[in-house]
Amino acid sequence: MRKTLLLCAFVLAGMSASAWAQEEEPVAPYEQSDANAGAQPITDPDVLAAFHGREGIVRITNRTIDLALADPQLGPIFQPFDMVRLRRTLNEHFCYLLGGGCTYTGRDMRAAHAGMGAQTRDFNLLVRHLRTAMEEEGVPFRMQNRFLAVLAPMRSDVVPR
Numbered sequence: 001m002r003k004t005l006l007l008c009a010f011v012l013a014g015m016s017a018s019a020w021a022q023e024e025e026p027v028a029p030y031e032q033s034d035a036n037a038g039a040q041p042i043t044d045p046d047v048l049a050a051f052h053g054r055e056g057i058v059r060i061t062n063r064t065i066d067l068a069l070a071d072p073q074l075g076p077i078f079q080p081f082d083m084v085r086l087r088r089t090l091n092e093h094f095c096y097l098l099g100g101g102c103t104y105t106g107r108d109m110r111a112a113h114a115g116m117g118a119q120t121r122d123f124n125l126l127v128r129h130l131r132t133a134m135e136e137e138g139v140p141f142r143m144q145n146r147f148l149a150v151l152a153p154m155r156s157d158v159v160p161r
């Protein structure tokens with residue numbers, strides 16, 4: 001009985017230590033700045049309205065991530081990472097760039113995707129899922145293109161040469 005109790009104590013101690021480590025050290029330290037978003041925000045209020053403001057952006061971000069996770073090619077790339085963090089930082093990223101007045105707290109695009117080995121076809125797949133999410137939200141094609149034009153130059157930081 002004492003041995004079992006001792007074992008339980010060790011297991012619990014180990015679990016809380018690793019949970020703590022995950023919470024405290026999700027990514028290597030970096031300096032937070034909106035400049036990490038990699039582009040200037042769109043200032044045209046018509047674009048933000050077309051995305052249905054911050055609420056629409058949350059729906060589009062989550063849907064894009066859900067589609068990426070369900071994708072046989074992209075899913076295995078995303079799965080090992082902290083999706084709670086990604087949902088937050090990707091939403092901030094999109095919200096900042098679409099002029100929604102959010103602050104971006106994530107890393108710059110090069111640092112965030114370093115060592116991941118994403119290829120051009122992965123980039124194109126992710127854009128396709130984002131298109132689907134924007135389509136489902138009812139964002140007009142022209143407005144989708146305004147946003148994609150801001151994201152397109154980020155490819156060279158996401159896909160290693």
Ligand code: HEM
Pocket residue numbers: 027074077078081082085086089090093105106107108112113116118119122123124126151152154155158
């Ligand atoms: C225009 C294209 C893309 C944009 C705008 C983008 C944006 C972002 C942002 C804002 C983050 C959060 C960084 C942070 O939390 O510090 C992130 C992380 C991530 N991205 Fe992307 N990304 C793009 C393309 C891709 C592609 C093509 C892949 C994979 C095939 C990918 C996989 C990931 C993964 C797995 C993470 C989590 C990394 C981590 O937590 O360490 N991304 N991305």
